Amino acid sequence: MIEKGKIDARQFTILVVMYTLGTSIIAIPSTTASYAQENAWITVLLTSLIGLLIVFLLNQVNKINHHKNIFELFEYVFGKWVGKGITVFFLLFVFIVAGKNLRQIGDFMTTHVLVETPIQVIMLIFVLTSLYGVKLGLEVISRTGEIFFPYAFFSLVLMIIFVAPQAEFKNIQPIMVNNTEGAFLTIFPTLGTPYFELVVFLAILPYVNRIGPGKKSFYIGVGIGSLLLFAVTLMSLLVLGPDFSARNVYPTYILGKKISGVQFLERIEILVAIAWFFTIFFKITINFYVLSLGMSHLFNLKTTKVLSTPLAFLLIIAGLYLAPNLIAYQNFLAHDLAPFAGTFGILLPFILILTARLRKINKKKKKRRKNKRF
Amino acid sequence: MLKKLQAIGLCMVLTILSGCWSSRELTDMAIATALGIDKEGDRIKVTVQVINPSENAGQSFTSRTAVTTFTTTGDTLFESLRRLTTLTPRKLYLSHIRIIIFGEEYAKQGIADSLDFISRDHEMRTDFHFAIARGYGAQDIVNILTPIEKIPANKIFSTLESSQDFWAPTKVVQLDELISSMTSKGKEAVLTELLILGDLNKGSNIENVQSVPSYTSIKSSGLGVFHNEKLVGWLDENESRGFNMITDNVHDTVGVVPCGNKGNLTIEAYKNSTEMKGSIRGDTPNITVNFTAEANLADISCTIDFTKQKTIKKYEEKLAEEAKNVMKDSLEKARDLEADIFGFGELLSKSNPKKWKKIEEEWANIFVNDLNVDFKADVNIRRTGTTTQPFLDNISKKKQEE
Helix, strand or coil: CCCCCCECHHHHHHHHHHHHHCCHHHHHHHHHHHHHHHHHHHHHHHHHHHHHHHHHHHHHHHHHCCCCCHHHHHHHHHCHHHHHHHHHHHHHHHHHHHHHHHHHHHHHHHHHHCCCCCHHHHHHHHHHHHHHHHHHCHHHHHHHHHHHHHHHHHHHHHHHHHHHHHCCHHHHCCCCCCCHHHHHHCHHHHHHCCHHHHHHHHHCHHHECCHHHHHHHHHHHHHHHHHHHHHHHHHHHHHHCHHHHHHCCCHHHHHHHCCCCCCCCCCCCHHHHHHHHHHHHHHHHHHHHHHHHHHHHHCCCCCCHHHHHHHHHHHHHHHHHCCCCHHHHHHHHHHHHHHHHHHHHHHHHHHHHHHHHHHHHHHHHHHHHHHHHC | CHHHHHHHHHHHHHHHHCCCCCCCCHHHEEEEEEEEEEEECCEEEEEEEEECHHHHCCCCCCCCCCEEEEEEEECCHHHHHHHHHHCCCCEEECCCCCEEEEEHHHHHHCCHHHHHHHHHCCCCCCCCEEEEECCCCHHHHHCCCCCCCCCHHHHHHHHHHHHHHHCCCCCCCCHHHHHHHHHCCCCCCEEEEEEEEECHHHHCCCHHHHCCCCCEEEECCCEEEEECCEEEEEECHHHHHHHHHHCCCCCCEEEEEECCCCCEEEEEEEEEEEEEEEEEECCEEEEEEEEEEEEEEEEECCCCCCCCHHHHHHHHHHHHHHHHHHHHHHHHHHHHHCCCCCCHHHHHHHHCHHHHHHHHHHHHHHHHHCCEEEEEEEEEEEEECECCCCCHHHHHHHHHHC
């Protein structure tokens, strides 16, 4: 085993919540509202239910062998060479997801906060921080998560409370009359981020110190994350209206700008940005960590540290070359990411379980035959 | 060796972390407080009101004005704003804008083209208000100095808010609401008007704030009505109050009815709410507007006996009738202008989405001719202020005895 650290179930929950929120929290009202309009909150609700089913599927994969991470499982189930081949493709997937996240934070910062700063600098700062985390290992990442989780969580909750007085119920009426097709069609692209990407946690789940609570905490984490995504989408619709939510690239940030009422509580939209910095930092770090872990498995290295530094710089390049401009990037998120992520997030786990079942049954039969002989 | 390298590395990091990448100090910024947008031929004329920092913060003030304005033209709003750098000593900073004013001529030709920049630019927030300069260009209003509030934009901002809250002829409109009522099929936008009282030329001079009654002042008392992105007409003060009553935007207002033989009775309505309900029966759309108010007696200048419940009831009914009339007038005016500013169409699209689809295309026509609107009003007088019986009664009795 390359990773020797152990994390506990609560730390795992926090990592899952952070991962679910990162990237999605700031963009989800826009992507869902552009097709589902006033029914976007229903889309998010349905998506999170499906998300819990995905967690069930992933837990089933883990059941094949509790002690093996996904890369070991590939080799365990498919055999050494096929397993390594699949690892290559899986790593490519994680690589693109991590690059995508990095690009997203860069785009956000250059649009709203640090407009004149080159995107490369922002990406570099983020990736170097993540690199530090990756070098220190899983235990440190998890403990950092415990420290930063309250900030991210409470600043989001506070934002929701502060904008609540401005909510207008008529913005989401009539419920499920118009745009019903849109509400269902949007489910698939919304699943793309973050639910299909949750598959990377199969590389971390084995390191949770007790396996039963670990699985439960997977559900809890996705549950809490989805609940926040739902609350933010609903608030964005209620306060900004479906039309304005859809037209803005980062409606959650605009929602933060709406906070005003008590005089001194104005201009605190950076609350939203802080919540997002923390969550996306952990998303990048987890992806990055899984990426370097996988690389070490692929090349039979003893530690994850060797390849992480060059990978960090490759991630920046990946983020930059992912799309020439914001429109292309948004199209990538809306149309191409979901089928791409789905291949690894749904199809691959299915194949894993199926193959494992078939081969295990054979092994058991063999055993029985052996028993009979003796 | 490694430790030394680490130390050198850390020191290098320190040089980068010492400040923001593109930091701009307060002294490098020209803080804009108001934007005035006019049309000049095919081009857009922008007037910006910029704070003069040394006159607003500091111990000793000179006789210079608290704000300065700059005007320039360009093909688009953004181009003109950037061209302003040829006039201003510093680059404009737009995050503190309090009000954006459109000139009447510009508003008549449509304001949509400047709204795109306003919603797209990252420095623009969403917490400023919009208004139209009635009968003047926006430039004229932005140029006027105001007493009490040193920064005229702040004066306009708070006038709009306080008149909405205590008298109700104006409406505070923010960016998201403005855009969504322009794009919605069953709703039209309104924006508050700004008027100039007095001598226009003296308004921009510092003497305007040095004399006790200002030569020139800015007033807001009515609403401009839009059809899509174009200004089509105006509601006067009473019609605007009617509009606010219908759309449940009245916080606190005043109602006046004649009473007794001569004189008036004035109430302060402090708890107002309106409920709008829409339904489509058969093919005719129906709207019921139910206005309720709780009021206190505020000002009585007639001789009536207010100790009797009957009198109270009678005037409650009179006041309700008056409220209905105000709302009706407002509706009539909106029908004349063919603009559904109340959002009746939007209401119907929420309550009867299927039937709405059938009438959606002809909505403009239906709103003017076929729409059936019922007004109900209910006014309850709760308290009588700090006194009960008006003393005017005693004066007139005294007169008779003499």
